[in-house]
Amino acid sequence: MTKEKILAAYEELAESYNHLIDHKPHNAYYDRPNTLELLPDVRGKNILDAACGPGKYAEILISKGASVTGTDFSPRMIQYAKKRNPNHGDFFVHDLTQPLHMLKDQSYDIVLCALAMHYIADWNPTISEFHRILKSGGLLVLSIEHPFFEYLFFKSEKYFEIEPVHCTWNGFGKPTEVHSFRRPLDQCLIPLTDNGFYIDKLVEPKPLPEFRNHDPKHYEELNRFPAFMCIRAVKK
Numbered sequence: 001m002t003k004e005k006i007l008a009a010y011e012e013l014a015e016s017y018n019h020l021i022d023h024k025p026h027n028a029y030y031d032r033p034n035t036l037e038l039l040p041d042v043r044g045k046n047i048l049d050a051a052c053g054p055g056k057y058a059e060i061l062i063s064k065g066a067s068v069t070g071t072d073f074s075p076r077m078i079q080y081a082k083k084r085n086p087n088h089g090d091f092f093v094h095d096l097t098q099p100l101h102m103l104k105d106q107s108y109d110i111v112l113c114a115l116a117m118h119y120i121a122d123w124n125p126t127i128s129e130f131h132r133i134l135k136s137g138g139l140l141v142l143s144i145e146h147p148f149f150e151y152l153f154f155k156s157e158k159y160f161e162i163e164p165v166h167c168t169w170n171g172f173g174k175p176t177e178v179h180s181f182r183r184p185l186d187q188c189l190i191p192l193t194d195n196g197f198y199i200d201k202l203v204e205p206k207p208l209p210e211f212r213n214h215d216p217k218h219y220e221e222l223n224r225f226p227a228f229m230c231i232r233a234v235k236k
Contacts, residue, residue, distance in 0.1 A: 002164050003097075005179045006119050007073055009169075014076035016172040018054035018084070024171065025207070025214040031228055032057070034205035035114055035143040038232040042066040045109040048133065050096055051116030055081030055089070061112075062088045069103070071096070073119075096126050103133045110134075114143045115228070118150075118180040121162060123191035131196040131235055140197060140233045146204065149227045150182045160184050188229070197233035204229055 010017075021027055036057075043065030049058045052070030054077055061068050062085060070085075071094035072078050081091045094100070096113075097120055111130045120126055130140050150156075154165045166179040192199060204226040212219040221227075 002121075002179050002181075003095075005166075005177070009176050009178045010074040011076050012174070013169070013172050013176055014054065014074055014080060016174075017077070018080040020172065021054055021056045023214070025211045025218065026171075026227070027056070029208040029211035029214070030205060030222060031115060031143050032060075033208055034203055034228070035112070035141060035230050036060065038141045038201060038203065038230055039110065039112070039139070042110065046107065047110045047112060048100075048103070048108050048130075050111055050113040050130070051119075052081050052091065053077050053114075055084040055091065057112060057114060058089050058091075059084055066110075069108075071100075096120060096129075097122075099125070100129045100133060105132055106135045106138075108133050108135065108138060110139045110141065112141050115145070117142060117188075118145050118182070121164075121181050123187070124195060127191045127195040127197070134235045136235060138235045139200075140192070140231075140235070142231045142233070144188060144229055144231070145180075146226045146229045147183060147185045147188055149225065151184075154182055156182060162187055188231075192231070192233045196236050198236060199231060200234045201232040202229065203231075 042061055045066045047066045047068050049070040052058055052072050058068045058070045068089040070081050070091040073095050075093050078091050078093050162183040165182045169176045169178050207219055207222045
């Protein structure tokens with residue numbers, strides 16, 4: 001049931017999400033710059049943009065010379081990703097809890113998955129598939145909601161459990177209830193190390209100065225305590 005609710009929310013959000021993604025502060029001046037900083041020169045690289053949303057990351061990576069495959073759970077998001085990247089990239093609907101059977105072993109240099117893993121209860125099958133399709137030494141770059149932030153935000157009393165949570169998003173026009181899964185820090189790291197990766201870098205990001213111009217309240221908050229976490233892992 002949670003999966004259906006997640007899909008329904010993103011189908012509803014897709015139009016406004018696509019409209020706002022270029023300059024929405026948490027995306028444009030917090031998540032994206034810090035996540036992109038973990039990538040090497042992508043020119044000539046084959047990249048899977050897993051949970052690509054409306055294709056903003058793909059747009060940036062393609063402009064830098066990468067070949068990008070984008071997948072997303074939401075058909076409407078894929079429509080916007082294709083519209084944003086006409087004649088570039090390969091975009092298709094896919095549920096990351098299911099095998100990426102359409103992608104060959106060791107065919108990608110980089111897998112990027114931004115702000116999506118918290119919609120998956122069991123990370124192990126997904127991380128295992130990322131490992132399978134990456135070349136030896138390939139990079140997996142994730143941005144996720146910070147587990148300490150989530151624990152406080154959702155007022156959890158079960159830190160060590162993986163538990164379903166939900167909240168209302170008000171930043172995309174109509175208030176929308178969004179469901180996800182909160183997890184402890186070790187369950188953000190162990191699925192990586194158990195499935196053939198070593199963790200190369202972990203970043204608790206701070207917002208860019210531009211963030212302040214759009215949302216001074218959250219700019220000050222994010223400089224005191226992180227809401228996201230960025231991880232670069234390398235295939236052994």
